[in-house]
Amino acid sequence: MATAAHSVSVFGMIAGLIGVMALVAVNALFLIWMERKVSAHMQLRPGPMEVGWHGAIQTIADALKLLGKELITPRDVDKPVYLAAPIVIFLPVLVSFLVIPFSQNLIIRDMHVGVLLILSFAALTVLAILMAGWASNNKYAVFGAIRSVAQNVAYEIPLLITLMSVILMVGSFRLTDIVAAQNRIWFVFVQPVAFILYIICATAETNRAPFDLPEAESELVAGFHTEYSGMRFALFFLAEYTNMFIVAALATIFFLGGWRGPFLPGLVWFLIKVYAIIFLIMWFRWTFPRVRFDQLITLSWKILIPLALANLIVTAFVLKLV
Amino acid sequence: MSLLIATISFYLVVAATVVGAVIAVAARNIFHNVLGLALSLIGVAGLFLYLNSPFVALMQILIYVGAITIAICFAIMLSQPLYLPAPPRNPLKIQGAAFGAGLVFIFLGLLTRQTLWTPAAERVHDWSITTIGHYLLTQYVVIFELISLLLLVAMLGAIVTARGGRGGA
Structure with missing residues (x-):
């Protein structure tokens, strides 16, 4: 990377890193509040109301509580792996922000392999879940980890193929090129099947209901992070909510025209679209019951992958013939 | 300044590759072996990045760390229970492995001497x-x-x- 053509501006990198850290923290605090409010209103409850306006700073109070909590390390854990897992799950999440274009100019580094960077580092999350589940030396944690691996491996394939059909249309891995290609029409109208497939796979990849088997509360306590407490637990939570932000941001960039929109500045449009997608994913959680494990795997291998491949082939044909 | 950062990161990447490889071979716990392999593969990806091939580096992470390592972990979790004590090392196997690895090492060493190297910066940016x-x-x-x-x-x-x-x- 460090060639003369694109020399790395150290100052820019540090500023970007600080911005990303702030975004990650604020986004997680906001999303937890949003999750509580959305779930509450869907069940005709008010949700948190006591701390701040409509419970707006409830999550800040919770975060302070988590910070002050004791870090419990169970006796029989595999110590180095147990301690490394929360860090390993958090680092790739940060890397993904390197290439996300928040608006026309608000992007840390506009890399020509942007999509690949996000997708390849997202794959490391699975490794971290596996480390956490295995090192905890707890049957619920191991079950959660095994489920998570099977699920992520199965859903990563249709996710990649789906995105590939958009990349085929644009002819570039660069995220700004993909946004620029949608100046006339959003790809959600050109590739509706791909959009639906992407949303399904993204819900599964972020381990959200109805695909939340890795941490199914009613069966596995908390799944792979059962044995974690305090700030280590908070890191898993932060990573999870940041992953939600990243998949929603990818959906926005690939299908909803990124930062484009009338009147408002690009950043505002981008965030509106991202949080609309996140709202959709939260809506799923309170609408669909959790699937059974065999249904989950069957859905991916027998329906989503063939559909995604068919979509890719049709896209290729249309591009060549029309 | 940036040259210094590049040099430091190069040695970090080399260290990750070598340490990961050593863990992958020497650790007695099979799950640690796999994690060492993952670390080593990430180090190799870093080397590709250093060689001005971000595409290959990311493919390396996506395929080898993201898919193959995970598949190995999955196979381990479905195999025999890990709480059973591991069988002792067979010295004959260690010698055989060392011999095979040594042959590959000599072959690669000779190959690097034969090859004409082009500096990474002079190759295509497209x-x-x-x-x-x-x-x-x-x-x-x-x-x-x-x-x-x-x-x-x-x-x-x-x-x-x-x-x-x-x-x-």
């Missing part, structure tokens, strides 16, 4: 999808096909191993 596609089907077609063959062999092996089912063996 990493568009079209160029990569052309490269994969012209200059690097043999490597590309060999990798597919390897995956096919792995798949056939998995099918043959799994055919007996759980009751069999």
Whole structure:
């Protein structure tokens, strides 16, 4: 990377890193509040109301509580792996922000392999879940980890193929090129099947209901992070909510025209679209019951992958013939 | 300044590769072996990045760390229980492994002496999808096909191993 053509501006990198850290923290605090409010209103409850306006700073109070909590390390854990897992799950999440274009100019580094960077580092999350589940030396944690691996491996394939059909249309891995290609029409109208497939796979990849088997509360306590407490637990939570932000941001960039929109500045449009997608994913959680494990795997291998491949082939044909 | 950062990161990447490889071979716990392998593969990806090939580096992480390591972990979790004590090392196997690895090392060492190296910075900067596609089907077609063959062999092996089912063996 460090060639003369694109020399790395150290100052820019540090500023970007600080911005990303702030975004990650604020986004997680906001999303937890949003999750509580959305779930509450869907069940005709008010949700948190006591701390701040409509419970707006409830999550800040919770975060302070988590910070002050004791870090419990169970006796029989595999110590180095147990301690490394929360860090390993958090680092790739940060890397993904390197290439996300928040608006026309608000992007840390506009890399020509942007999509690949996000997708390849997202794959490391699975490794971290596996480390956490295995090192905890707890049957619920191991079950959660095994489920998570099977699920992520199965859903990563249709996710990649789906995105590939958009990349085929644009002819570039660069995220700004993909946004620029949608100046006339959003790809959600050109590739509706791909959009639906992407949303399904993204819900599964972020381990959200109805695909939340890795941490199914009613069966596995908390799944792979059962044995974690305090700030280590908070890191898993932060990573999870940041992953939600990243998949929603990818959906926005690939299908909803990124930062484009009338009147408002690009950043505002981008965030509106991202949080609309996140709202959709939260809506799923309170609408669909959790699937059974065999249904989950069957859905991916027998329906989503063939559909995604068919979509890719049709896209290729249309591009060549029309 | 940036040269210093580049040098430090180069040695970090080399250290990750070597330490990971040592863990992958020497650790007694099979899960640690896999994690060492993952670390080593990430280090190799860093080397590719250093060689001005971000595409190959990210593919390395996506395929080797993201898919193959995970598949190995999955196989481990489905195999015999890990709380049982591991069997002692067989010295004959260690010698055989050292001999085989030494042969590969000598071969690669001779190969590096024979090759004419082009500095990474002088090679193409064009990493568009079209160029990569052309490269994969012209200059690097043999490597590309060999990798597919390897995956096919792995798949056939998995099918043959799994055919007996759980009751069999």
